[in-house]
Amino acid sequence: MVAVVLGHRVRAVFVSAAMLVVVGCSASHDEGAGRSAASCARQVTYENRTYGDVAHTPITVGKSLGAVTFTSCDDTGRRAASDEVPVKSTAYRVEGLAEDVAVAVGDTADEAELFAVRTGEGLPPEVKDLLDAR
Structure with a gap:
């Protein structure tokens, strides 16, 4: 151009x-x-585990767990690894779920959204149960 x-x-x-x-x-x-x-799904890494966004899920957020890093999105395959800039946010405990299953992620607890690990069968049963209860 x-x-x-x-x-x-x-x-x-x-x-x-x-x-x-x-x-x-x-x-x-x-x-x-x-x-x-x-x-290009939103994903974060916390304690060497990758969690994917679970859209529009009301949750009760607990204490702050520490920093998470958003996994960069390159659905075109054109971005060089050197171009990636890690984006940090905060992980929070989700009431009723273990941290190795799901965390809430946001800059503040009020803004936090649910992110869960994925298995070969999709969401873990605990997260499915939470979704069904809502």
């Missing part, structure tokens, strides 16, 4: 480029669960 054009057209090019970045991780519909899922 050559930016020889001046004025409003240059702004339009930058806005178009920004829109491409925003929609780069698009949503898709998960027929089985009846909810949308990003093509």
Whole structure:
């Protein structure tokens, strides 16, 4: 892309480029669960375990456990490992679930969302039970 054009057209090019970045991780519909899922799932690492986002799940958040790192998303395969910048947040205990099964993640306890480990069969039974109870 050559930016020889001046004025409003240059702004339009930058806005178009920004829109491409925003929609780069698009949503898709998960027929089985009846909810949308990003093509690049949100994941965090805590104590050498990877947890995936469990969308829109009300939880009771407990004490702070420590730092988590968001796993970078490269669904295009074009990003070099050297381009990755780790994003940190805080893990919190989830009432009723062991830390090796699920944690809440957010910058504050009020903003924390549920993240759970995945097995070959999907979510652990304890997390499924929590979802069914809600």
